[in-house]
Amino acid sequence: MAKEYYKAVQCTRGREWIFRVSTGxxxxxxxxHFAKDHDIEFAQIHTAFMGGFEPARMxxxxxxxxxxxxxxxxxxxxxxxxxxxxxxxxxxxIRKTETGEREAFPxxxxxxxxxxxxxxxxxxxxxxxxxxxxxxxxxxxxxDIDTLLDDDINTGAPETWYFSTxx
Numbered sequence: 313m314a315k316e317y318y319k320a321v322q323c324t325r326g327r328e329w330i331f332r333v334s335t336g337x338x339x340x341x342x343x344x345h346f347a348k349d350h351d352i353e354f355a356q357i358h359t360a361f362m363g364g365f366e367p368a369r370m371x372x373x374x375x376x377x378x379x380x381x382x383x384x385x386x387x388x389x390x391x392x393x394x395x396x397x398x399x400x401x402x403x404x405x406i407r408k409t410e411t412g413e414r415e416a417f418p419x420x421x422x423x424x425x426x427x428x429x430x431x432x433x434x435x436x437x438x439x440x441x442x443x444x445x446x447x448x449x450x451x452x453x454x455x456d457i458d459t460l461l462d463d464d465i466n467t468g469a470p471e472t473w474y475f476s477t478x479x
Contacts, residue, residue, distance in 0.1 A: 319473060321457050321474045321475060321476050322456070322476060322478070323354075323454050323455060323456045323457045323476070323478075324454075324455045324456050324478075325452055325453070325454065325455070326452070326453030326454065326455040327350075327452075327453045328450065328451070328452045328453070329350075329450070329451045329452075330448060330449075330450055330451075331346065331448065331449050331450070331451045332446050332447065332448045333363075333443045333446070333447040334443060334446055335443055335444055335445060335446070336442065336443065337442070337443050338439055338440065338441065338442060338443075339365070339437060339441045339442070339443055339447060340418060340420075340437050340438055340439045340440070340441060341439060342443075343357075343404065343418035343420065343437075344416070344417075344418060346451075347404045347416035347417075347418065348416065350453075352404055352416055352453055353404075353405070353406050353414075353416055353458070354403065354404060354405055354406070354453065354454040354455070354457055355403060355404040355451050355452060355453045355454055356401075356403050356451070356452045356454060357400060357401055357402045357403060357404070357418070357420050357449055357450075357451055358401050358449065358450050358451075358452065359449060359450040360397055360399060360400035360401075360422070360447070360448070360449045361448055361449070362397070362445070362446055362447065362448040363396070363397035363400070363443065363445060363446065363447030363448060363449075364394060364395060364396050364397060364427070364443070364444040364445045364447075365391075365394075365395050365397065365424060365441050365442060365443060365444055365447075366392070366393070366394045366395070366442060366444040367390050367391060367392045367440065367441065367442060368390070368391040368395045368422075368424045368441055369388060369389070369390050369437075369438050369439070369440040369441045370388070370389050370422070370433070370434065370435030370436055370437060370438060370441070371386040371387065371388055371389070371435050371436040371438055372386065372387060372389050372433070372434075372435040372436075373385065373386055373435075374386065374387040386435075386436065388438065389433070389435060390440075391424065391430055391431065391433065393427060393428065393429050393430040394427045394428070394430065394444055395424035395425055395426070395427050395430045396424060396425065396426040396427050396430075397422060397423075397424055397447060398423045398424060398425060398426060398432070399421075399422060399423040399434070400420060400421070400422040400423075400437075400447075400449055401420070401421055401422075402418065402419050402420030402421050402422075402437070403418075403419055403420075403454070404416050404417065404418050404419075404451075405417060405419060405459060405474075406458070406459040406461070407459070407461075408461050414461070418437065419436070420436065420437040421434060421435070421436060421437070422434055422435075422437055456476055456477050456478040457474045457475065457476060457477060458474065458475055458477050459473075459474055459475075460473050460474065460475055
């Protein structure tokens with residue numbers, strides 16, 4: 313096996329949910345509360361099958377005029393018109409807060425569009441994305457992994473990496 317080409321951590325499935333966020337609710341905040349209420353450290357967000365937003369807020373990669381080598385620079389983008397959710401996937405994982413605490417954080421990509429005068433675009437879900445109609449997705453808890461929160465792994469990006477807790 314050529315492990316120098318990739319990293320992989322084996323994990324197992326835990327609990328599974330159908331998750332709904334109704335009109336007027338902040339989608340990002342709903343995921344944050346869900347993770348806290350159910351003591352979730354890791355979960356897969358997948359198979360969005362219903363939803364719309366107004367507005368849709370996202371972070372998108374944009375050029376960094378101060379540092380052109382910074383390929384991970386993100387800027388907020390808002391689509392104010394009603395949009396239809398076309399795809400949503402990602403996961404809930406553990407990250408460090410500014411005070412060094414562990415918290416569950418939703419790292420979710422989504423694509424919207426297909427509504428009158430709304431472009432098809434996508435990015436990272438951020439607070440301020442408000443459900444219009446019912447957003448529904450499946451959530452699967454992921455067990456037997458944890459996050460390397462120290463800076464002891466160099467992935468060439470600001471993301472963290474994981475390790476197996478299975479004995």
